[in-house]
Amino acid sequence: MVTIPLLYRKEKVRIAQISCGTEWSGIQPELDKVAELVGAEIFFPEASLEEIELGVEKLGFSPVSHSLRVMLGQAIALENYRDVDGILLLTCFRCAEGSLTRTVLRRYLQGRFNLPIITYSYTERTKAENLLLRLEALANLIRKRPLLEVKRQEGVSLGLDSGSSWTKAVLMEEGEVVGFSALPTTDILDTALKVVEKAVNGAKTRFSVGSDPVGVTGYGRHLLGPKFNAKVAMEEITVCAKGATFLTDQHTGDATIIDIGGNDNKAISTHDGIPYNFTVGGVCAGASGRFLEVAAARLGVSVNELGELALRGNPSNIRMNAYCIVFGIQDIVAALAAGAKKEDVAAAACFSVAEQFFEQQLQEIEVRSPIIEIGGTSLNRGLVRAIEKITHSQVKVPPHSQFAGAVGAAVLASNA
Numbered sequence: 001m002v003t004i005p006l007l008y009r010k011e012k013v014r015i016a017q018i019s020c021g022t023e024w025s026g027i028q029p030e031l032d033k034v035a036e037l038v039g040a041e042i043f044f045p046e047a048s049l050e051e052i053e054l055g056v057e058k059l060g061f062s063p064v065s066h067s068l069r070v071m072l073g074q075a076i077a078l079e080n081y082r083d084v085d086g087i088l089l090l091t092c093f094r095c096a097e098g099s100l101t102r103t104v105l106r107r108y109l110q111g112r113f114n115l116p117i118i119t120y121s122y123t124e125r126t127k128a129e130n131l132l133l134r135l136e137a138l139a140n141l142i143r144k145r146p147l148l149e150v151k152r153q154e155g156v157s158l159g160l161d162s163g164s165s166w167t168k169a170v171l172m173e174e175g176e177v178v179g180f181s182a183l184p185t186t187d188i189l190d191t192a193l194k195v196v197e198k199a200v201n202g203a204k205t206r207f208s209v210g211s212d213p214v215g216v217t218g219y220g221r222h223l224l225g226p227k228f229n230a231k232v233a234m235e236e237i238t239v240c241a242k243g244a245t246f247l248t249d250q251h252t253g254d255a256t257i258i259d260i261g262g263n264d265n266k267a268i269s270t271h272d273g274i275p276y277n278f279t280v281g282g283v284c285a286g287a288s289g290r291f292l293e294v295a296a297a298r299l300g301v302s303v304n305e306l307g308e309l310a311l312r313g314n315p316s317n318i319r320m321n322a323y324c325i326v327f328g329i330q331d332i333v334a335a336l337a338a339g340a341k342k343e344d345v346a347a348a349a350c351f352s353v354a355e356q357f358f359e360q361q362l363q364e365i366e367v368r369s370p371i372i373e374i375g376g377t378s379l380n381r382g383l384v385r386a387i388e389k390i391t392h393s394q395v396k397v398p399p400h401s402q403f404a405g406a407v408g409a410a411v412l413a414s415n416a
Contacts, residue, residue, distance in 0.1 A: 014040075015085060018044075018045065018078075034131045051073040055069070059075075072101070078112075086139075087113070092122065106365075118135070121364075147415060152415075160192055161217050162224055167191040171207055179203030181202065240268070243406070248398045258357070259373070265360075281360070292377065299346060304379055317340065370393075
């Protein structure tokens with residue numbers, strides 16, 4: 001059960017749910033819980049038989065599953081609804097046909113409606129806690145669009161990103177990062193106090209909690225918001241997108257933002273600096289930064305050194321294609337036992353994470369150039385190169401890329 005207080009008490013936002021199997025899988029009650037928390041009203045577009053048949057014809061896709069065909073009809077029927085604020089597009093993780101249906105529908109809906117869209121492949125064990133970030137982000141994109149349109153950071157403000165693995169803080173003044181700090185997350189409040197103190201002490205700028213604006217994001221945002229009297233306490237999707245576009249001056253046009261984190265991964269499409277399509281997840285740790293940490297430890301190097309090793313290696317010399325972190329490490333152990341070079345193993349580990357991120361998440365959004373990589377793993381040059389090879393695109397890594405979430409929080413707080 002989610003135990004945080006009701007996040008929004010103002011007027012509800014209307015979200016159209018186009019999905020398959022959420023009732024028999026048992027996750028619909030979890031969705032309803034989260035909708036109540038974020039002040040959202042979920043409704044299901046009603047599709048007639050004619051609209052279902054038209055969906056198959058119009059979208060040029062005819063799934064075998066009747067339930068998936070109904071989803072196509074729901075997309076057509078959405079034209080009949082005028083009071084829609086966002087779209088929730090869901091199918092089961094184990095269903096390959098469902099994945100294809102999501103992709104077809106996402107492209108169609110993005111072409112027809114100027115609405116933010118969440119795409120997600122759920123399991124029968126998905127709980128409200130797993131869904132909260134996604135629906136909260138969707139609600140923020142709807143409610144806080146004017147704030148998200150800001151392009152400048154003014155005065156002095158502090159951004160705090162309380163992540164699952166690391167807690168980061170930045171102090172900003174007139175658009176520049178003047179102080180920053182990061183520590184592994186242990187006790188949420190204690191770690192936050194330490195990184196804030198280090199960031200403030202490392203800057204020549206005077207800052208006072210309570211007088212100057214503070215923005216918080218990350219897993220600890222609900223605890224830290226009241227503690228720091230934060231003007232903004234927002235989930236990572238909108239905040240990281242703001243930080244990434246701010247650091248790259250990508251306020252106009254399109255971009256794709258990727259963050260391969262220690263606990264979850266994010267892929268976000270933006271237009272004029274505002275997210276309009278995103279996905280969060282990664283079902284297995286083999287596609288996360290955590291796998292790179294374990295791989296680096298097995299090779300006896302740091303994560304950043306793993307990236308440098310990877311630049312000198314050839315990933316095609318090592319067979320490594322396991323979604324599971326356990327099987328991935330088994331591949332590493334077997335390769336080293338067979339006499340493989342450390343450089344090749346490092347390159348294969350980076351390439352494996354990039355491949356899985358592409359398969360699991362970049363397929364879920366509309367990828368548009370430029371691609372911007374943020375988060376701690378953006379400092380791993382081997383991973384960046386692997387993503388470039390797989391996407392056939394140049395990847396931008398901005399200054400302070402690992403602090404993008406904290407930067408976004410500081411920018412938003414200065415304008416709130």
